[in-house]
Amino acid sequence: MLDEMNVLQNNGTWELVPLPSRKFFVGCMWIFVIKVGPDDTIDRLKARFVAKGYIQTFGLNYGDTFSPLAKMAFVCLFIAMDVFQQCSLYQLDVKNVFLNWDLQEEIYMEQSLGFVAQGESSGLVCRLRKSLYGLKQSPRAWLGKFNNIVQQFGMTRSEADHSIFYRRSGVECIYLVVYVDDIVLTSTNLHGISQVKQHL
Numbered sequence: 001m002l003d004e005m006n007v008l009q010n011n012g013t014w015e016l017v018p019l020p021s022r023k024f025f026v027g028c029m030w031i032f033v034i035k036v037g038p039d040d041t042i043d044r045l046k047a048r049f050v051a052k053g054y055i056q057t058f059g060l061n062y063g064d065t066f067s068p069l070a071k072m073a074f075v076c077l078f079i080a081m082d083v084f085q086q087c088s089l090y091q092l093d094v095k096n097v098f099l100n101w102d103l104q105e106e107i108y109m110e111q112s113l114g115f116v117a118q119g120e121s122s123g124l125v126c127r128l129r130k131s132l133y134g135l136k137q138s139p140r141a142w143l144g145k146f147n148n149i150v151q152q153f154g155m156t157r158s159e160a161d162h163s164i165f166y167r168r169s170g171v172e173c174i175y176l177v178v179y180v181d182d183i184v185l186t187s188t189n190l191h192g193i194s195q196v197k198q199h200l
Helices: 002-010 072-084 138-152 190-199
Strands: 014-017 028-036 042-051 088-093 125-128 164-169 172-179 182-187
Touching (some): 002 042, 072 172
Antiparallel strands (some): 164 172
C-alpha cells in the first residue's frame, strides 16, 4: 500500500483542496491481489488504489467511456502470421497505465483511510489531476494518449481494429496490439522493435 501511495503522490495524481460548494466527491477503495508465478508460488502481493467511479454522473464528471479492445479473432490472426513468418514476438506491460493521462474533468475524491493528511490538510479532498483506476473515462483517455504516441513514431491505426497499429517500411512491417495495459509487438526486424520499445 505504501508503494502504491508513493507512486501516486510522486506522479502528482492529486492535490488536496477544500471541496467546493455544490460539488460532490467520489469514494475510494483498495483492491488486493495475490500475483502467482508460473510454478504456482506467490510471486508478490499487490495493492491497487482505485476510485469508486460507479457513482460518477454522465455529463457532469465524465463523457464518453467507449474504449476499443483487441478482438480475439485479430489476436489469433496476429499470432498465426507471426508463426508463419517466423517473427519475434514481444509482450510489454505498462505499469500504472492510467496515471499517464491528465484528467480534463473536475473530479474530487475522498482521502484514503490510513493515509488521511494530518494538520491543516485534514478535512480536505483530493482533486484528481491524473486519471485513476476505477474512473469511467480512464481506459478511453489512456488509449487516446497511446494512439498519439504511436502515431508520432509513424505507426498507423488499423481501421479493422482500432487496437492494432502497424508501420510498413519496404518489405518489413512492425505490428503492435494493445489490450488496456498489455502490448504485443512483432516484426521480422528486431531493430524496428527496439526502436518502438525505446519510443514507448
